Amino acid sequence: MTQPRHRRIRHVVVAICAALLVAACGDAATSDPVDVEQPNAAPAADPSPAASVSDDGPTGETPSAGPSAAALAASGLEGATLYGITGRSTGTVGGSEGLVAVGAVDGQAAAWTSEDGTTWQAASISTDRREEQFRAVAMAPNLMVAVAGSDEEASTVWTSVDGTSWSPIEASGIEARLNGLVFANEKFFAVGDLIAGDLPAEGGEAVTGVIYSSLGGWKWKFTTNKFRTSEATYSDIARRGDTVTVSSFDPDGGVMWVDVPGRQWKSITKGFGSATIQGVASRYRGFVALGRRIHDLQPFAWTSDDGFKWTRKKLDPEVFRPDDQIHDMTSVRAKLIAVGASPEGGVVWTSSDGLTWTRGP
Amino acid sequence: MGATERVYRTIGGVPLRYARSSPPIQPMYARSTREFEHKLDHFSYNLATAAPTWYGPLRYIATAGAYVNKPTYHGRGRAFDLDIVAWRRVACRPLSQHHRNRQLNRRRRYIGVDALARRWFKYVLDGWYNAAHRDHLHLDDGGGALVFNTGYRSDTVFIQKAANMMIGRRLKIDGIYGPNTDRAFHIMKNRVDVPHRVSVSPRIYRRFLWRLAVHALRNRPL
Numbered sequence: 075m076t077q078p079r080h081r082r083i084r085h086v087v088v089a090i091c092a093a094l095l096v097a098a099c100g101d102a103a104t105s106d107p108v109d110v111e112q113p114n115a116a117p118a119a120d121p122s123p124a125a126s127v128s129d130d131g132p133t134g135e136t137p138s139a140g141p142s143a144a145a146l147a148a149s150g151l152e153g154a155t156l157y158g159i160t161g162r163s164t165g166t167v168g169g170s171e172g173l174v175a176v177g178a179v180d181g182q183a184a185a186w187t188s189e190d191g192t193t194w195q196a197a198s199i200s201t202d203r204r205e206e207q208f209r210a211v212a213m214a215p216n217l218m219v220a221v222a223g224s225d226e227e228a229s230t231v232w233t234s235v236d237g238t239s240w241s242p243i244e245a246s247g248i249e250a251r252l253n254g255l256v257f258a259n260e261k262f263f264a265v266g267d268l269i270a271g272d273l274p275a276e277g278g279e280a281v282t283g284v285i286y287s288s289l290g291g292w293k294w295k296f297t298t299n300k301f302r303t304s305e306a307t308y309s310d311i312a313r314r315g316d317t318v319t320v321s322s323f324d325p326d327g328g329v330m331w332v333d334v335p336g337r338q339w340k341s342i343t344k345g346f347g348s349a350t351i352q353g354v355a356s357r358y359r360g361f362v363a364l365g366r367r368i369h370d371l372q373p374f375a376w377t378s379d380d381g382f383k384w385t386r387k388k389l390d391p392e393v394f395r396p397d398d399q400i401h402d403m404t405s406v407r408a409k410l411i412a413v414g415a416s417p418e419g420g421v422v423w424t425s426s427d428g429l430t431w432t433r434g435p
Numbered sequence: 436m437g438a439t440e441r442v443y444r445t446i447g448g449v450p451l452r453y454a455r456s457s458p459p460i461q462p463m464y465a466r467s468t469r470e471f472e473h474k475l476d477h478f479s480y481n482l483a484t485a486a487p488t489w490y491g492p493l494r495y496i497a498t499a500g501a502y503v504n505k506p507t508y509h510g511r512g513r514a515f516d517l518d519i520v521a522w523r524r525v526a527c528r529p530l531s532q533h534h535r536n537r538q539l540n541r542r543r544r545y546i547g548v549d550a551l552a553r554r555w556f557k558y559v560l561d562g563w564y565n566a567a568h569r570d571h572l573h574l575d576d577g578g579g580a581l582v583f584n585t586g587y588r589s590d591t592v593f594i595q596k597a598a599n600m601m602i603g604r605r606l607k608i609d610g611i612y613g614p615n616t617d618r619a620f621h622i623m624k625n626r627v628d629v630p631h632r633v634s635v636s637p638r639i640y641r642r643f644l645w646r647l648a649v650h651a652l653r654n655r656p657l
Contacts (some may be wrong), residue, residue: 107548251506276560276589277514277573278507305567307505325499325516325571326455345515348456352504368500369453369463371442397439398462401504417440 151420353403362428445480493521
């Protein structure tokens with residue numbers, strides 16, 4: 075007896091689905107070769123989409139993440155990670171103002187320019203050393219300087235006239251991995267860390283923070299390495315008048331280092347406990363820092379008039395989402411701008427006071 | 436990009452905690468790549484299954500963080516700082532420097548956890564590796580194949596300490612793989628009936644680590 079045509083089709087479809095299901099289960103069952111003594115049935119992978127929170131939150135301050143329009147990358151920054159941001163002064167590129175961002179795409183150095191902070195154009199990178207991701211950028215009146223590195227070696231210094239094309243310079247004198255850069259009081263200042271000197275760089279952990287300075291961006295001078303803390307990272311540097319602040323963090327939380335002429339470097343931990351500090355910048359009055367609490371990813375801003383006493387404020391976790399990376403913050407023409415990345419690509423945040431932020435594009 | 440593609444508060448179904456704040460034990464969110472999270476899941480499962488039943492089930496795993504904005508593997512979402520592994524009745528507390536605890540059973544438990552971590556992560560930096568890791572185990576999946584590398588300080592100090600604690604050797608913990616360390620390692624492999632190709636075969640090295648961990652977690656010498 076023959077079946078009606080539509081029923082036969084349905085049976086074929088069901089059979090194909092069943093075959094696919096069996097094949098999928100078979101793959102899962104054989105995908106992990108196990109030792110005899112290790113009953114190693116791997117926990118099932120969470121099938122939820124990328125950048126999702128796999129459980130409910132612990133408190134009312136639950137981090138939440140998920141695809142939304144706000145999570146998308148700024149135009150021209152799809153797939154990018156932004157590590158540094160700076161302004162572009164009047165007088166360059168036909169008198170226009172704008173922004174320059176540096177970072178990486180697919181692990182390779184990349185830079186961008188933007189007139190409005192919303193739409194970005196890729197810059198030209200004039201070298202084959204693309205594996206060196208850009209880590210920071212700063213602007214002097216007639217020169218832009220960026221630092222790049224591959225994590226395992228000392229950073230290299232790159233220059234650009236207007237941010238649209240970048241070239242490396244040779245023999246800069248830098249022996250550290252640099253994470254932050256600022257131009258203030260006619261000088262460039264860079265902060266970073268040194269990998270343990272006589273130990274192999276297993277894990278790549280650093281033990282000492284360092285500051286370099288340079289008058290023109292070409293030759294760099296070692297300034298200090300007085301930041302000896304256990305396994306710390308020195309994330310950013312800011313200068314206002316004679317006061318220099320360096321942000322850092324280690325597994326216990328954040329440490330802000332402050333230096334004024336005639337005084338020793340002082341470490342400030344009050345208010346920074348159990349948090350990472352990703353960026354610090356000068357503002358119209360004093361300084362502002364940006365970071366997260368470690369355990370629940372709550373974003374924070376810290377403000378200070380003098381660099382020594384800091385006040386902490388919670389930021390909106392929908393603006394700095396749990397899966398966002400925050401890499402740098404700087405002040406440009408009385409505005410604060412932070413950059414980083416979401417799983418979709420580069421993200422730019424803006425603020426007028428450091429306490430209320432708007433997420434790009 | 437991929438460094439924060441996963442945000443989670445359990446690994447292998449075991450709750451994550453943060454123990455460096457006040458109040459001291461907080462629920463914790465970690466971020467990493469998806470692939471690294473899966474390795475943590477496997478590690479967590481090993482912690483549950485290698486431990487003797489009297490430990491009880493795993494209660495929580497405390498961490499100082501996975502992805503953080505810093506160079507190398509933490510910044511790539513491929514590293515994890517382990518502070519505490521808490522079963523129902525006992526705990527291994529790197530945060531409390533159990534690697535140098537007065538009680539041998541606690542030091543051996545630390546060796547057991549350390550060994551299980553090495554089954555999934557090439558770089559395991561422990562309290563014997565350097566002072567920066569006296570209060571946590573750093574795990575990352577850089578460094579190449581999961582075999583024993585005589586040139587890696589992190590591998591060698593672990594084997595030296597394991598030999599001292601598990602077969603009663605008195606090796607200097609210097610990270611230098613010399614003839615004494617080689618001889619002690621040879622004895623340990625014989626005692627757990629594992630061939631000597633641990634430097635070329637990940638499968639064999641991982642089998643050695645499993646058997647070492649099973650003994651260490653039971654406070655039994657090899």
